[in-house]
Amino acid sequence: MNYTTKEAQSKYDRPDSTKASATLLSAATITGDEVCNMQDEKLGKIEDIMLDLTAGKIRYAVLSAGGFLGLGDHLYAVPWTALKLDKKNKRFMLDVDVERLKKAPGFDKDNWPDMADTTWNSTIESYYAR
Secondary structure, three states: OOOOOOOOOOOOHHHOOOOHOEEOOOHHHHOOOOOOOOOOOOEEEEEEEEEEEEOOOOEEEEEOOOOOOOOOOOEEEEHHHHEEEEOOEEEEEEOOHHHHHHHHOOOOOOOOOOOHHHHHHHHHHHHHHO
């Protein structure tokens, strides 16, 4: 398939040059994407991406949930491995119900945790482990 403009191709359908099945997207492209659970309930949207520079990988997606028009949103660091890409619906899926997300360790936009702290990291990883 030959695309002449960026708009003609879905951001989730652009294969990289080495693997036809791989998808490479910029963090700016993913920011703002909807996150839903397996019951098709909207959980929130991706607010930011946290990179582990030592390991060279994405560590967390910061999920913004609750609030109205960006006001009163609560933020949750979700392990990147807990998210699944839903290419068909151009969103991400997280296997957590709404009530469990509300009880998840979170933070507000003006008071971010130290995401490099190993104790904090263990708490987040174990909360979303299945």
